Amino acid sequence: MGKTPTVQARKRDRLGSRYARRLRAAGELPAVIYGHKQDPVAVSVNGKDLLTHLSRGQRVLSIALEGSGAETCLVNELQFDYLGTNVIHVDLTRIDLTERVSVHVLIKLIGKPVGLKTEGAILRLVKDSIGISCLAADVPSEAIQVDVSALEAGAFLTARQIQLPAGLDLDEDPDELICQVSVVRAEEEAPAVEPEGAEPEIIGEKKEEPTAEESAEKE
Numbered sequence: 001m002g003k004t005p006t007v008q009a010r011k012r013d014r015l016g017s018r019y020a021r022r023l024r025a026a027g028e029l030p031a032v033i034y035g036h037k038q039d040p041v042a043v044s045v046n047g048k049d050l051l052t053h054l055s056r057g058q059r060v061l062s063i064a065l066e067g068s069g070a071e072t073c074l075v076n077e078l079q080f081d082y083l084g085t086n087v088i089h090v091d092l093t094r095i096d097l098t099e100r101v102s103v104h105v106l107i108k109l110i111g112k113p114v115g116l117k118t119e120g121a122i123l124r125l126v127k128d129s130i131g132i133s134c135l136a137a138d139v140p141s142e143a144i145q146v147d148v149s150a151l152e153a154g155a156f157l158t159a160r161q162i163q164l165p166a167g168l169d170l171d172e173d174p175d176e177l178i179c180q181v182s183v184v185r186a187e188e189e190a191p192a193v194e195p196e197g198a199e200p201e202i203i204g205e206k207k208e209e210p211t212a213e214e215s216a217e218k219e
Contacts (some may be wrong), residue, residue: 004097005058007049010066012042020088029087033063033073035094041065051087054078057141059103063092074101074136097137102171104129105140107162107178111149115181118153125179130159131172138167148179156180 012019012030020030028044043065053061054075064070071094079089095101106129115121130144146162160174 004060004062004072005049005053006062006064006070007045007053008066009043009045009063011068012044015042024088029090031090031092033065033071033092033094034076038094045090047087050090057106057143059105059141060095060097060136060139061092072097072136074103074139095136097135099136100133101136101139102131102133103139104131106143108143108145109148109179110145111147113148113151113155113181115151115153115155118183120184121153121181122184123148123151123179124182126177127179130162130176130178131170132164132168133171134168140165140168146178151179151181153181153183 009031012023023030023044024047027047029047029050031043031045033041033043043063045063050061059075061073061075062070063073073092074095075090076093077091078087079091080086081088107127109123109125113121113123116123132140144162144164146157148157151157157178157180158174159170159172159176159178162170162178164170
């Protein structure tokens with residue numbers, strides 16, 4: 001990993017949803033720093049800078065706290081609004097670059113599965129990230145590329161089959177399904193079959209009245 005990017009922060013004197021909304025309106029995000037047997041610290045961080053680094057895959061940041069110096073932190077959790085689109089709160093964990101951490105990193109599928117040549121075949125992405133453990137200094141800042149070009153129709157890829165870069169270890173269920181080449185076939189409707197010799201009844205058709213001779217035969 002290259003140089004750890006820095007995000008400016010300052011302590012929050014007031015808490016509560018009303019104050020948090022004011023912070024977000026001013027371009028800042030409420031956050032809390034935990035870990036290393038120290039008391040949690042409520043802070044606000046520069047929202048634009050933080051989201052820019054996150055969009056580039058950065059998970060380890062140097063949080064420059066006003067008046068207290070900088071701390072290396074791992075982005076532990078993001079809280080979103082009720083629509084699931086905007087980040088409204090961030091949980092940060094103090095770390096040392098030499099300690100081992102567990103994180104989720106994005107997966108990027110590359111290549112076109114050979115199975116897509118089969119009629120009705122589609123590539124279905126089940127999970128777009130994978131849990132790994134590594135030194136904090138080695139947390140990937142980019143998505144892990146996974147070649148799926150050899151997948152045939154009906155084949156699937158699990159977490160254990162992903163070739164992780166050196167220094168990264170799998171930290172989730174090895175049988176977790178990542179993607180699959182599924183085949184979708186349209187069901188054909190079978191035509192309705194009428195019994196042999198049956199005459200279709202026409203609703204509303206007026207039936208013929210029996211003749212006098214036919215009535216006499218029935219008596």
